[in-house]
Structure formats: C-alpha cells, structure tokens
Amino acid sequence: MGAAVRLPSELREFLQLPGPQSLVIRGPPGSGKTTLCLALLEAAAGERLFVSNRVSSEEVGREFPWLGNNGTSKIQVVDASDLRPSIQGIAHEASKLSMTLDADSAEKRELSEFLTLPSPIQEAWSRLPMEGPSTVVVDSWDALVEHYLGRHGRRPEFPVDRGELERMLLRWMGRAPSHLVLVLETDQPSQLDYLVNGVVVTRRELVTDRLERWLLLPKLRGIRIANASYPYTVEGARFQCIEPLRPYSEVRRGEPDPEPDRLPGFVWPGSRGFAEAFGRLGVGRLSLVEIGDEVPYYVVQQFVAPATVHTVRSGGRALVIPAPGLSADEIWGPVEGSRPAGHLAEVYRVLDASGQLERAVKAQGKDRAASLIPLSALPPPAPGRDPDDNELSRWLKGGVAGGHPALVTMYASGLESLGAALKTPITPEVTANLPASIQNTLGGSSLHLIAVGRPESPLFRPLKSLASIHIRLLNRQGRVLVYGLKPWTSGFVLTEPANGGPFELLRIV
Secondary structure, eight states: OBOOOOHHHHHHHHHHHOOOEEEEEHHHHSSSSHHHHHOOOOOSSSSSEEEESOOEEEEHHHTTTOOOEEEEEEEEEEGGGOOOOOOOOHHHHHHHHHHOOTTOOOHHHHHHHHHHOOHHHHHHHHHHSSSOEEEEEETTTTHHHHHHHHSOBBBBBBBOOHHHHHHHHHHHHTTEEEEEEEESOSSSSOHHHHHSSSSEEEEEHHHETOOOEEEEEEEETTTSSSEEEEEEGGGGGGOEEEEEOGGGGGOOOOOOOOOSSTTTTOOOOOOHHHHHHHEEEEETTEEEEEEETTHHHHHHHHHHHHHHHHHHHHTEEEEEOOOOOHHHHHTTTTTSSSSSSTTTTGGGEEOSSSSSSSHHTTSHHHHHHEEEOOOGGSOOOOOOOOOTTTTHHHHHHHHTTOOOOEEEEHHHHHHHHHHHHOOOOOHHHHHHHHHHHHHHHHTTTTTEEEEOOOTTTTTTTTGGGEEEEEEEEETTTTTTEEEETTTBBBEEEEEESSSSOOOOEEEEO
C-alpha cells in the first residue's frame, strides 16, 4: 500500500535546492493551494514568510492552528490588506527619492524598480536575510497583482503591465537565496510557467459523485520527477498526499486494532477506520469487497485480513478460500503468532482451491501444513448431498458452539479455481442458485461471510443483492481508492499505518 506523507518527495527535494528558486502553484479556488503552501512552509528551512491578501493573520492562525514553530524559526504572516498604498502614492515616492540619485545611475533604476513592486512584496523583501535560506509564499499573486494594477489597464504615470511586473518580481527576489512561491487561481498555463523553476497544479473534481483531489508536477528544474501525480486530502486543514503502492515485502504492517467493546451479533473487523466508515460485520450476513482489475491481491488481503486475525485471537474460527494469485506468506503471514505454536489449525483453515499451496507449505512449518485443507480432503459432489454435511462445516460450527462467531473469507477467483479442480463447471444454473444457497447457509447462523471478487466474475455478480456491506476498491495511478456503496461513503485512500493499526483509511476532503 502507499504511505501518506506531508509532501511529495519531489517537492521536499525542491525545497532543499540552493536558492534562488521560484515555484508556481496554480489551481481553481477550493482546490487546497493554501493548505499546500503552508505545508511547504512547515517543511522549509530558515526564515519563512506567508504573504496573504485573502485572509488576516488572525484568520490564518484560526483556520490552521498547527501553523507555528518549526524548530526555532516561526512562520511570519504578512497581512497584505494592511499594506496597500495607491499606485499614485508609490509613483510619487519613487519620483521624490530618485531625485537624489544621478539620472542615469544603476542605483536609481534599481530603486525605481523596487518601489514599483507591490508594497507587500517590499515588506517581505525587507524581512529576508541576504544570507541563509528563506521561503516566501504569496497567496495569491493573482489577487495581489490584479488589485495593484487595477481594472483599467496601463496608466501614463505607471507604464508597467503584469508581465513586466512579474519579471521585475523574479529579478528582485532572485537577489536573495530564497524560494519564492506564487499562487495562481487557475489551472491554465501562463507566462510564469516559463519564467519560474517549478510548476505545481492542484485539481479538485467529482468522480462518481465523490470528491477526488490530485496534485500534478509538470515541471521542477533540477529534480527527477519519479511520480508526476499524487492524490491528496486536506483533512484536518493539513495537506497529505499518498505515495504509490510499494511491493508486498516493503509494506509496513501494524497490529489489528483492539475491539473497543463486545457487541453481540457482530464480528469486529479488526480496524477502527473500517468500523467507523462501514460498520461492524453482522453475523448471518454477507460483506462484498469489489476490486478493480489493477488492485493487487496482497493489498486486498491486508484490507480483509484484520477481521480474520481478530476472529482467531478471540477464539472464533476462520476459513479462507484464497485467490490463486496469493502466496502462502500473504495468506498465513497475518495470522501467525495469533495462537501458540502447533495450535493454529484449531481455529484457522485455508482451503487449497487451486491445488498450488500444498507443495509450498510443506517446507514452511507444521502450523501452515496442519491448517491447509487440500483438494483431496473435500468430499466429491453427489446428488442430494447436504452441502453443510461435511467435516469443514462441522469444524466451523464447533467454534460457534463455544460462543464465538465464525468468519469465512471467500475469493470468487478461488471458488472458480475450486470448481475447475473438482470438474464442476460454473453454469448459469449454478450462478442463479448461488444467492439462495448462501442465504440458506447464513440464515440463523453465527457466521459472517466476506466475498471478494471482480465485478465481472459470474460468482460475484449475483451476490450484490445479499450484501449488508458493499465496498469498492479501485487502483488509480498506483493508489488504492476505497468507496462505500452500502453504506454510501465519501472516498478514502488506503494507506499504510502511521501509528499502529493494520491500515489507515484517509478520507478525501
């Protein structure tokens, strides 16, 4: 799974480049640009200034309570609403002071240029150290420059347009080893894209009636852009983005969250985030986890396994019918250590639906071998045979007899492999009768069934009408997005645990 981080690694590296550097952040209103800017300031070194002409210093502190100390250097807020002398006043001051200098002197031209810049920029410049790193954010440059130039175009006493003003700004700020960040209220390219060292674009869009936020990195001079796009959220007024999925061997794994209180008639899903978003797993009911084509099975397993681990630890019994693509480590890894050595098979079983696991687990320890149910142990299908009259059903019910609900996790692709191995074709009649068979099995039982599959699977499609919980997992540019269909929820991004727990569901707001 991907990890949630405060900033993309490319932007962190950009902040470490020696100044002067210039960056444009552009995007439509409400796309999270201010929150991103404050995250940049939080990560920056040296003096840090936030020039705001949309909100006062008090409002910034109220909306972003975490904004404050970073080491020994505090972020300074320049309230541009208090520093707006008129164009005529600036021109008058420039004229008076220039009279003390030689007409053709470079000093006069430089002073005149400096006094032409908007007063908030002059104020920010006066606070910058000429040695050592610093970062200045102007939020927003559009609002500042449009107010400064006015709505009536060029005037005789002030013959400077926006393009020339932007070139002057970059020349002046380039005199200090500073990072200058300019915020624009559009996602369309402008002249600044070609003048600055870096460009960041923020987007806010609705996808299937759910909010998604994406950050794009079209340009960062001097930085190798490994990932040009990042989903992000501004939950809690903090910018957080999500790095791409990592291989199974590199994923951080936490322990299942403990059950806060025992709720009769429900199985604890092993994740506080899952329970808050979708609820607990009711006994006698079915949960569907629908997965897109590019969602890796190891990620799905990490999403559903915490419920299995909790069931095993609490004395219940758990059965897994895995997908053929899951390895033995991905299947047994989460539950190992949940029971004393040699006792795992008492509460945990894995049905070798594909016939590929038996050879693999023989060299991996007695616990895995003892808890594996090979194909040879399954009773052959026979007309009139009660499907619940077998050793596996009796084993599951044995846990329920002790007062502990049982949990079955069933991958549709695993059932399809099982049908092929047992030479039982999946006919339209089988799929048509599947909901009734499952409903009969679940009815009145202390069992919860988690069915995992792709939407086009013939064994998955018919179960949608039975689901009390229906969750969809989709891979979007190397990240797994999670949507609740029943109950309906806003979008989440599935991430590695930051502070314990099996995983985190980061809400996109």
